[in-house]
Amino acid sequence: MLGFGLLVLQHLSGINDMLFYAGSIFKAAGLTNSKLATCALGAIQVLATGVTTMLLDRAGRRILLIISAAGMTLSLLAVAIVFYVKDNLSHDSDMYYILSMVSLVALVVCLCRCLLFWYGCHTMDHNV
Numbered sequence: 001m002l003g004f005g006l007l008v009l010q011h012l013s014g015i016n017d018m019l020f021y022a023g024s025i026f027k028a029a030g031l032t033n034s035k036l037a038t039c040a041l042g043a044i045q046v047l048a049t050g051v052t053t054m055l056l057d058r059a060g061r062r063i064l065l066i067i068s069a070a071g072m073t074l075s076l077l078a079v080a081i082v083f084y085v086k087d088n089l090s091h092d093s094d095m096y097y098i099l100s101m102v103s104l105v106a107l108v109v110c111l112c113r114c115l116l117f118w119y120g121c122h123t124m125d126h127n128v
Contacts, residue, residue, distance in 0.1 A: 013072055015114040018107070025107060030100035044108060048115040071113030078106040
């Protein structure tokens with residue numbers, strides 16, 4: 001039952017969707033070169049996976065699950081709030097640029113948190 005719950009939580013995290021639509025998300029956040037940003041996201045993914053393999057034996061799976069689930073929840077909530085607020089701002093305002101950067105940082109934090117547990121524990125195969 002616990003394994004089933006972990007698989008459901010993994011699919012509900014939305015990491016595959018986030019990686020698939022990364023270019024569109026970056027473009028919506030205001031980046032002009034979204035393809036380069038997607039490549040950088042892939043490099044961050046490789047680095048985060050390397051860190052995960054080192055942390056997995058030291059910290060344990062349970063604590064990594066708790067940290068990553070909380071981090072993903074908070075960062076996805078931040079992305080949702082930022083995109084909601086950005087829709088009501090002028091594209092010329094300074095706050096629009098600041099919110100764009102906040103959404104990008106929250107997106108990368110979400111990816112790193114997801115990799116911290118899901119890819120480290122290999123609960124199932126991924127085609128990412």
